[in-house]
Amino acid sequence: MTFYVYVDNSNVWIEGMRISAVQKGMATSTTDAMNRRISDQTWTYDFGRLYELICPEGQKIGRSSLFGSRPPANDSIWELARAEGFQVNLFDRNAANREKQVDVAISTQIMEDSYEHMKTGDKVLLVSGDRDYLPTIESLRKRGIPTRVAFWTHATGAELKREPIDFVPLDPAFDFITKK
Incomplete structure (x- = not known):
């Protein structure tokens, strides 16, 4: 069995900042943080540790891809991802500074890989909790390719937490992947 790994960097980071805000008492819950637009802007994660967590040693990896918005020049996560063997896919933000194209690019790459490789x-390992991926996951399932979703519990659509999808919450590993 070979794992194909797809990580939505922005979603990992944004939702991690919400969890950190709750842990620091800035919000009463992740729902409160979301509703009041509260996040711990100082929180970041260690990509190497996330990789270690989601890609256990000895597991055969077919492709690993990291997706996100074009970062500032001093953002080192992208070079670390490249060093770990991840293909990096960056997209410009729109005029309103909103991320665009990432979810569709992930789904497209998953489908291309599923037919070509x-x-x-x-197995597909998706590190994102968006329900937008359900059609892609269902298409894979029909062809005998299961999906594991690893993401923050509060930010994962209910449908992505149920069989036949294998859901793995990142929450228990929050301290482990938090950059020190």
Whole structure:
């Protein structure tokens, strides 16, 4: 079995900042943080540790891709991802400074890989909790390619937490992946 890994960097970071805000007492819950637009802007994560968590040693990896918005020049996560063997996919933000194209790019790459490289029994590991991925996951399932979703519990659509999807919450590893 080969794992194909797709990470939505912005979603990991944004939702991690909300969890950190709750832990620091800036908000009473992740829902409160979301509703009041509160986040701990100082929080960041260690990509190497996330990689270690989601891609266990000895597991055969077919492709690893990291997706996100074009970062500032001093953002080192992208070079670290490249060093870990991830393909980096960056997109410009729109005029309103909103992220665009990322979810569609992830789904497109998953589908392309599923037809060009994956075999029955291989597995997709998606690090994002958006319900937008349900059609892609269902298409894979029909062809014998299961999906594991690893993401923050509060930010994962209910449908992505149920069988036949294998949901793995990142929450228990929050301290482990928080950059020190």
